[in-house]
Amino acid sequence: METPASTVKSWLGVAVITASLFTFVTTELMPVGLLTPIGASLGISVGVAGLMVTLYGVSAGLGVPFIVAWTRRVNRRALLSALLTVLAIGNLITAISPNYPLVLTARLLMGFANGVFWAIGVSMAMRLVPQHRAGRAAAVALSGISIATVAGIPLGTFLESLTSWRTTFLIWSGLSALVLVAVAAVVPSLPSSNAVPVREVFALPLKNIPLRLVMITVALYVLGHFAAYTFVRPFLEENSSVTPGFIATLLIVYGAGGAIGNFVAGYTTTLNLAATFAIARAGLVAALLLLLTIGHTTPGAIIALALWGISFGAANLCQINLTLAAAPNTFEAAMSINTLAYNTSIALGALLGGLTADQSSVTSAVYFGLALTTASLLTTLIRRRSSTTATGATQP
Template identity: 70%
Template structure:
């Protein structure tokens, strides 16, 4: 999963800035709501295998580690394709591009539901990942352009709330539906949901011609010229590798270590999602003035929650409490890493966020891949050790100096 905002899009301005007749305030915010629903659909689809990994592996006759490749291939294409597809589509009206991405999402969920073989599912998820990455590149920026400039930050906050909704409602709902109907029906339902979101976007989002998309060469040049940004990217890669390496296999860990039922897994995922929403809210108040301290606290909280799950995760109430702590830590970290990227490259934020998107999604893929290898060869407990080690490494990089400098917040944009 990625919370990145813009890559290759100018933010703010509303329809009036485009030279078009301004739409009504209701239509503007309906457009923002439709983009929020798009984020919900994309993010839930990306992480759906996490909640239903065990039944998917059993139904397709593959190991849990191999089933985790559904997350890996999705992340690979979402990360690696972003700078190129956004640059190639820089002349495409975003009102046309977003529905096209949703068509890919709806069709991909349908094929996944009906697929008779795991290789076809992997190929489908690979294709869907490209659409997911491009959405993260343009989605929040589109919302910020729909409203007057003074409301741009509010529009971004509304869209980003889709992350919390996906964590609190989307993934647990997917797990619940799988328990009632089976994993294939779950993906079929999500295909229908994606189609409804497509309809909403088509109806309420106005024309949004592309603005100043960042050329690919400018994006990658930042890794050479901006040492501080390069350091931030290292912390992002290490943290995401560790977090998603562990999180992808949280269901089999809970089933093996705590004998959790499907209903319990649903509740635990909801607890994690609520924690993420709380962490994001807290960081929204602390990261502006104490960015580095908030980032360090979030990293420390996640490392501690993973280690404690390994130590006492089998006890009655421990998984609930520790998954909430995990969620709070991750939610706070999400906002901090965006602000750290902005602080490292305030004048080229869009290009920097393109690199962030690439690093984030590729790390999701690699983390899930290594997590699968650990799970299959050393057991699911080893995946949490893997996650704790890498998130601790991210913390050490931060303590060594990442995040120093201007404390400019993403809200400032």
């Protein structure tokens, strides 16, 4: 039976997991708001600077199934502490690095830690509370993404405008260390549960058709999102007269939208998960269209970024719930496959967007992102129509 004290302690643990997610997300996406000054400081193009996101995503995606399987007997609190240690040291190296290759090396190593956290973090939050509260705990933990985009990434952009991009990463190194202390103080021991060997991890999407379908749709919309979002600052600078302060404001608008989308989806997914996911991706398509057509105006940019944030926040919560529904008994293993697809798509999206931006223009990168998010939505709509035709009933 729960007592008020145990309830408070459980939710404090969820809050610390949320803070961990905030720290990982801001570290991963901080370069998005700093591409221009980083490129200027290190003498590289915007597209090459985007490799800070690409390599981070590559290691986060490709390494996670192996590391999660190899650490399947490691206590999850101890593992999270190790991951935050890597993050603190990596951000410190980034801040003091004398050259770009060392920056990329640090980002590559931090990416491995990020991927493992994504595989275990949400499930840790869900285990800290009673089973009937697990969905709410997942939504709270995932709000760390929204908090990162509302406060973390814009704050990093603002700090850079006052000091330098190096100071921003130095501050985030200290933040990583503080969250590490909080994990040690608040999160209880969590022995590993339902982790499986490497070969079984990779076999999951082959044997589990619903999980495979989720991964395909997730990969497409994440590819599209990051092909465009990685270069949102250069796009706004190229297509409208904006200041760094206004860009920070727009990123706050985007993040606030993400918080709203996450909150709303926390309720609508219990009513119709498949429909919520489809509507969220339709919102991504609409947001990119708005950015391309009216994003050169101040109201247009605000509307586009707000809708973009709402839609992406909702889509992220949906895809976590769909992964859980597809593989409830092997959730950590399924999340490692999810993380592989998600972060590899981040890397490829940033890479392909960067190539498009350098070879053509940043506007072309946004068009490329639009095409991929549209493909994700169409894939679902076509599959549902085929299912309805074949069975006479719509499948989720």
